[in-house]
Amino acid sequence: xxxxxxxxAGKPAAKAAAKPTAKAAAKPAAKTTAKPAVKATAKxxxxxxxxxxxxxxxxxxMLKPSVNNMTVRVFARAAGLDAAETDAWxxxxxxxxxxxxxxxxxxxxxxxxxxxxxxxxxxxxxxYLSNKHGLEKFYPKAPAKRAMIDSAMFYLVGTLxxxxxxxxxxxxxxxxxxGEVGHSDAHPDKKSEAQKAAMAAIAEPLEVFHxxxxxxxxxxxxxxxxxxxxxxxxxxxxxxVIDYVLPKWAKDYVAAIEKKLGNAYSEPAxxxxxxIAYVKSQAKVQG
Numbered sequence: 133x134x135x136x137x138x139x140x141a142g143k144p145a146a147k148a149a150a151k152p153t154a155k156a157a158a159k160p161a162a163k164t165t166a167k168p169a170v171k172a173t174a175k176x177x178x179x180x181x182x183x184x185x186x187x188x189x190x191x192x193x194m195l196k197p198s199v200n201n202m203t204v205r206v207f208a209r210a211a212g213l214d215a216a217e218t219d220a221w222x223x224x225x226x227x228x229x230x231x232x233x234x235x236x237x238x239x240x241x242x243x244x245x246x247x248x249x250x251x252x253x254x255x256x257x258x259x260y261l262s263n264k265h266g267l268e269k270f271y272p273k274a275p276a277k278r279a280m281i282d283s284a285m286f287y288l289v290g291t292l293x294x295x296x297x298x299x300x301x302x303x304x305x306x307x308x309x310x311g312e313v314g315h316s317d318a319h320p321d322k323k324s325e326a327q328k329a330a331m332a333a334i335a336e337p338l339e340v341f342h343x344x345x346x347x348x349x350x351x352x353x354x355x356x357x358x359x360x361x362x363x364x365x366x367x368x369x370x371x372x373v374i375d376y377v378l379p380k381w382a383k384d385y386v387a388a389i390e391k392k393l394g395n396a397y398s399e400p401a402x403x404x405x406x407x408i409a410y411v412k413s414q415a416k417v418q419g
Contacts, residue, residue: 197407209396298330
């Protein structure tokens with residue numbers, strides 16, 4: 133910026149010196165002074181506008197080993213929202229946290245514009261932030277396109293993710309939901325049987341994402357990853373803990389998302405992968 137100002141200031145001075153004195157005197161002084169001032173104002177205006185358009189940061193409470201949390205961490209980075217992250221490990225049941233979030237769930241964002249000041253559930257958070265900041269690249273406004281993104285996310289949360297949770301949570305050391313065999317006092321053989329059944333069930337919904345939601349496109353969102361793609365890719369990360377063999381398209385799909393989003397994806401994914409590697413190393417030691 134300083135270099136540009138110096139060049140602009142130098143050029144008019146050189147021209148004025150080269151012109152005959154009589155012509156310079158004949159020109160009204162006010163007119164000569166006014167032009168640079170107008171130009172300077174015109175140039176400064178767009179810069180000021182750009183600063184005002186910068187998206188504010190997001191206050192995010194999260195847990196690093198979780199794919200649900202990874203989802204929002206990836207999204208916030210990819211969307212340029214400059215998330216201020218707080219690791220809530222061991223804090224979600226504290227009176228302070230429960231007072232704001234009685235569901236004691238993460239990820240959780242805080243925003244004064246929300247009716248209760250906070251919002252949890254990864255898909256809802258991505259939808260809210262996309263709507264608030266006009267992030268159509270991740271969540272299109274066109275009703276038909278948006279409906280497909282919503283459908284993919286709800287199908288994932290309602291069908292695929294419960295299978296993934298049943299298959300992976302026992303090894304990850306995460307608590308199972310009430311009503312699940314893994315949460316009960318059932319014999320270990322029964323728990324193992326339920327886990328294997330969940331692993332076998334993953335293939336069907338996974339293929340639905342490939343053949344129906346992607347339908348020959350690079351991503352569910354088309355040429356660019358949508359919020360549904362981010363949620364799906366993060367979910368697939370957990371399958372490494374059970375050495376689940378992903379079909380080739382799924383491996384290529386996750387790799388393509390990571391390549392497209394760069395560090396926005398790889399940094400949060402690194403925390404999940406690191407935790408999975410730790411869990412597997414501990415299993416080998418105990419085995």
